[in-house]
Amino acid sequence: MLSSLIMAFIVGGLICVIGQLLMDIGKLTPAHTLTILVVAGAILDGFNLYEPLIDFAGAGATIPITSFGNSLTHGAIAEAEKHGWIGVLTGMFEVTSSGISAAILFGMIGALIFHSKGQHP
């Protein structure tokens, strides 16, 4: 179990360093950086490289935003394998929705509970 934690730490940290380099040296905005990382995750899954990374690093590969690109592509490819062309569209969000749904849901709940910090009292 300890080795899993260490691997998660190292791989997760390294992906964040790649993001930091994109922002510092590449002079990219956070939005651009995250977009590039998501696309990278999608491409890596096309080469069947991201799932082995998840097996190796666990949460170190499922928590960074790259895993979002991976699971969209993975769903699309899995459905395309089964149902051909239309599968590319139908499969995409099949295994992915937890991140987006949770973000929207907790966004709404947050908006209901919390108050903006920049407001005058």
Add this chain to the structure above:
Amino acid sequence: MDAKQYDHLQQSLSPKPSILKNCLKAFLVGGIICTIGQLITFFYITYFNFTEKTAGNPTVATIIFLTMLLTGFGVYKKIGQFAGAGSAVPVTGFGNSVISAAIEHKTEGFVLGVGGNIFKLAGSVIVFGVTAAFVVALVKLILVTMGVANW
């Protein structure tokens, strides 16, 4: 002094961002967030009926819930300033951009304010994620149909 001298002076006086330091901070915070995620995954595997394959979903949802708490109490901003990409690259960054946009624009109303602004950063991620996934899956489908690649 002329423009050149001023430029030179400005360069020498402004604080230089140390790329190495930023990367170290990003590595540490990103690594810690992923380690916490791994612990959460172990928790869900041990005490609930999730396998390694399926445990990613509740893990991500839990992390975004924690992000909501950090964002709502104003703590996330400080972490973000310190860690840069270390807090933006994990799904916490995605969650924070959605949740903080929702909280900030609440005063403009829920439909126009919250609903209209919630995807300011997240929108690019979703749009390009879907597009990239589509292109990759399509290319793979074509290659497999041509017989050049396997699934």
Add this chain to the structure above:
Amino acid sequence: MKKGLLLLVTLILVGCNNGQTSFFTTNKDSSHKDQRQEIEQIVKDDQHIKRVTALLTDNAAIVGIEVKPFSKWKKRQYEKEWQKEIEKALPQKDVLVSTDLKIMIETDKLAKKQMGEKELDKKIKELKELSEEET
């Protein structure tokens, strides 16, 4: 703060060691001895395997394999190979070979209990369905 962190790390490490130190664990009773030995022969010298728990009934078998950390990169490939080999060794049975942590935990739990063939069959079927879930 430092002491608390040290204590937390120690607790985590102690909590992980559940006392399983043997390489090959299997049914408590004496059934299917030679088939169990066959499986043991297959996994014994594999350098990618850390530990195996195998449970057999008349109709089914479940083999949970814990892969060594650096071999986890090719985990899926190895799992397919092991599935083929063990299926060849147990031709009459419905075999599930899994490298998943959850299946390993559940198989360990079943190995500690004493249960009848039918109950074990049912549990193996449940674990097979669990391992095929996608979300």
